[in-house]
């Protein structure tokens with residue numbers, strides 16, 4: 001959808017900001033550009049909507065060389081979200097969100113109706129916030145209006161330059177999650193610039209790690225964290241990339257252990273005998289349909305009388321995660337419930353358990369660059385470094 005072919009930008013003072021860049025962003029893909037200050041991220045982005053012209057090379061959007069496209073028509077197809085949201089202070093939130101629509105000739109009524117839908121979409125109740133002025137909003141709310149405005153004309157492409165940069169970490173995380181949820185439905189082709197590797201990992205389908213004017217590695221978050229292409233990338237993603245990798249490595253059925261099983265309606269002595277034969281100290285308790293009910297200790301079964309049923313001795317299992325969730329979530333559940341294992345479910349069906357040892361194995365498996373990513377919405381890297 002966005003194709004860079006050998007694109008370079010040398011500013012008039014001789015600064016080479018971007019040097020022979022070639023890469024593609026697929027339709028519906030979100031690629032994050034991450035790197036230290038001054039490495040050319042913003043220059044890359046601003047060449048896509050022709051706020052900056054490349055010195056050489058070509059950029060194609062939707063198969064069309066943008067050098068031959070009218071910049072105003074081009075920008076209508078490309079939403080732009082920046083850190084200093086740039087709302088009009090003397091216009092209401094609703095009118096701000098409707099700006100692009102009225103600029104492109106929509107009548108005020110329909111433009112406002114659409115703007116109200118968009119505010120709703122980004123989590124701002126139009127009845128409450130629509131008539132306010134930007135100064136009457138929090139930073140996070142202003143940022144949402146910026147996103148609503150960028151989406152107003154339903155452009156296929158979105159450029160976002162540090163879109164969540166101006167707000168505190170808690171609001172930032174919320175905005176990131178909201179945007180990911182939104183992106184799952186609107187599926188725009190997105191280039192997102194950030195200097196924050198955690199944001200890049202959390203948001204990107206793929207991450208482009210920039211060195212000076214060049215992409216050092218372009219790959220999935222799991223691959224960049226698991227197999228950095230160079231010492232530079234490894235240093236940039238940080239010494240704690242192992243911990244970050246917990247966030248991007250999914251739990252797979254092959255990672256799991258099959259513990260002893262007791263059936264909810266089974267007589268306790270029957271289950272006790274089986275556990276003893278298997279040398280198991282506990283068993284998961286499943287109902288007749290294979291759904292997880294909880295767990296039961298071998299000791300409890302052993303001392304139950306002839307009449308005892310597993311049902312009466314079973315304890316509820318609080319620590320569980322869905323298959324495909326990131327390992328970090330399983331680790332978090334273990335810590336929260338002080339449990340030595342967590343149950344893994346596929347829908348409501350029990351598929352196995354994950355223990356700290358298995359978690360470690362799974363993490364080692366993900367070292368390879370072939371590590372698959374987890375669904376974007378479940379990526380959670382905030383505070384991994386202090387997990």
Ligand SMILES: Nc1ncnc2c1ncn2[C@@H]1O[C@H](COP(=O)(O)OP(=O)(O)OP(=O)(O)O)[C@@H](O)[C@H]1O
Nearest residue numbers: 011013015017036037038039040041042043044195
């Ligand atoms: N108009 C300009 N004239 C000369 N040099 C420029 C100009 N704009 C940017 N540069 C230089 O080009 C390089 C890349 O800048 P750019 O803004 O693309 O970097 P960035 O990665 O987005 O940085 P940051 O994270 O700090 O925003 C920097 O060395 C910068 O100083």
